[in-house]
Amino acid sequence: MISAIKRSSQLFNCSSIRSLLSKECQQKKELYHIKLISHISFRFYSNENDESNKEYFNTALTLHSFDEKESKSKDTYLEVLRKYEGQPGRHTERVQFMYAALKYMDEFGVDKDLECYKKLLDCFPKGKMLPRNRIQAAFMHYPKEQKCAICILDKMEDNGVVPDAEMEKMLLNTFGKESIAIQKYWRMMYWLPKFKNVSPWPMPRPLPNDLLELAKLAIWKISSVDVQAEITVFKTETIEDSIDKTWIVSAITPKQRQLLENHHPRTKAIYVEGPFPVYIRDKSVDYFVLLTKIPKSDIYKPPIVDTDDVTNFKPSFWDVKKTSIINYPSVHEQLHETIFSVCATGTSSKDSVLSWIRCLQKDNPVLSELHIVFTLKQTTKEDVQYLEADPQSQNNRGQQKEIDER
Numbered sequence: 001m002i003s004a005i006k007r008s009s010q011l012f013n014c015s016s017i018r019s020l021l022s023k024e025c026q027q028k029k030e031l032y033h034i035k036l037i038s039h040i041s042f043r044f045y046s047n048e049n050d051e052s053n054k055e056y057f058n059t060a061l062t063l064h065s066f067d068e069k070e071s072k073s074k075d076t077y078l079e080v081l082r083k084y085e086g087q088p089g090r091h092t093e094r095v096q097f098m099y100a101a102l103k104y105m106d107e108f109g110v111d112k113d114l115e116c117y118k119k120l121l122d123c124f125p126k127g128k129m130l131p132r133n134r135i136q137a138a139f140m141h142y143p144k145e146q147k148c149a150i151c152i153l154d155k156m157e158d159n160g161v162v163p164d165a166e167m168e169k170m171l172l173n174t175f176g177k178e179s180i181a182i183q184k185y186w187r188m189m190y191w192l193p194k195f196k197n198v199s200p201w202p203m204p205r206p207l208p209n210d211l212l213e214l215a216k217l218a219i220w221k222i223s224s225v226d227v228q229a230e231i232t233v234f235k236t237e238t239i240e241d242s243i244d245k246t247w248i249v250s251a252i253t254p255k256q257r258q259l260l261e262n263h264h265p266r267t268k269a270i271y272v273e274g275p276f277p278v279y280i281r282d283k284s285v286d287y288f289v290l291l292t293k294i295p296k297s298d299i300y301k302p303p304i305v306d307t308d309d310v311t312n313f314k315p316s317f318w319d320v321k322k323t324s325i326i327n328y329p330s331v332h333e334q335l336h337e338t339i340f341s342v343c344a345t346g347t348s349s350k351d352s353v354l355s356w357i358r359c360l361q362k363d364n365p366v367l368s369e370l371h372i373v374f375t376l377k378q379t380t381k382e383d384v385q386y387l388e389a390d391p392q393s394q395n396n397r398g399q400q401k402e403i404d405e406r
Helices: 002-011 014-028 074-085 094-103 114-121 134-138 143-158 165-175 180-196 211-223 254-261 350-363 365-369 391-395 397-405
Strands: 032-036 042-046 230-235 247-252 270-280 283-293 337-345 372-376
Touching: 074 094, 074 114, 094 114, 094 143, 114 143, 114 165, 143 165, 143 180, 165 180, 211 230, 211 247, 211 270, 211 283, 211 337, 230 350, 247 350, 254 337, 254 365, 270 350, 283 350, 337 350, 350 365, 350 372
Parallel strands: 270 372
Antiparallel strands: 032 042, 230 247, 247 337, 270 283, 283 337
C-alpha cells in the first residue's frame, strides 16, 4: 500500500507533469501554459498569443448556407442553425461551424439578440462533455469547445447582452459547474446587470437607425444639464442661398439667450467650434458649439496666501463679517468660455453650420451685430495619394500634407 502511494506521488510530481505536458504541447504545436493551483492540481489556460482561435476567424471558411441567404435577418439565421442541427451523422466540425456562425452575427443583425446566442450555444451536445472526475475538470475538459463558448460569451459582453437563467442551465448541462465557461457566465451575471442601467441618459433599445432621431438623442443628452433647454429642428430649405439641403437640430435655453443678449462689447468675437463626437451607445454623432472665450485677465485667480506666515494670522472673531449679494454663474458660464448654443447637422459641413446661425438670428437678432468666427475641423481624414510627376512635387509633399491637415 505504501509503495503504491509512493508511485502515485511520483506519478503526480509537479515537475514531472510539467515536463511531460510541455513536451506534448510542443509535439501538438498547441500554445498552452499551465498554472499551478495547488501541489497536485493544474489548470490549462489558453495563451493570449494563441493563434488557434485566429485560424477560425481568419480562415477562408465561408459556409454556403450563410452566403446563399439573400435576406439577412434573424429568421434566416436561426433557420441555418436548425438545418445544421438536423443534419444526420456526427458533427465533427462543430467548433468551426460555431466560429463561422459567430462571425456572421453582425452581418445578419443579430449581434444583440439573446435568443440567437442561446440557440448557438444549444448546438453543443448535452452530457457528452461533462467531466467525469476532478482531473478532467482541472485540466479543462474539451478545451476547444470551452474556448468557443467563452468567445460567444465575450461577444455578448462586448454588445451589452445580459444572459439569463436558461443560459446558465445550458452551460451547466454542457460543461459542468467546474468549467471555465460557467465561471465566465457567473462573472458576467455579477457585472453586466450593474452596468446595464448605470447611465443617467437612458436610451431606447434598440437605437433608431434614422440619423435625425439619433441627433435628437445626442443633443438632448448634451443639453440635459439645463432642464429649460429647448430643442428645435430646422430645415435648411427655408434659408435663402443655402447649398446643403439637410436638417439641423439645435438646443438653446432662456439663460443662454440672456447671456447672448448681454454679450459686451459687441466687437468681441464669438466662435463656432466643432465638430466634436458624442456617443449614443456605440454610435457617434458630431455636434457644434457656439461660444465665446473669456480673456485670461478676466479669469478669477484666488490670492496666494502663505499659511506658514504667522504675521497674516487673523482670528475670525476680530474680523467684521461683510455680506454682499453676488450672482452665481450658471452652468453655461464655464471657467474659460461661455456656451450659447449647440447643434447637430445632417452633413456636418460649413454651409449647414452657417444656415444654423441664420436660423438662430430669427429669435436672437443680436447675432447680426456680432462678429462670428468659424473654427471648424474636418470630420474624417482621407488618405491623399500623390502622383510622382517630377522631383519638385516630391519635395512639396510635406507642405501639401500640412495644408490638407489645416
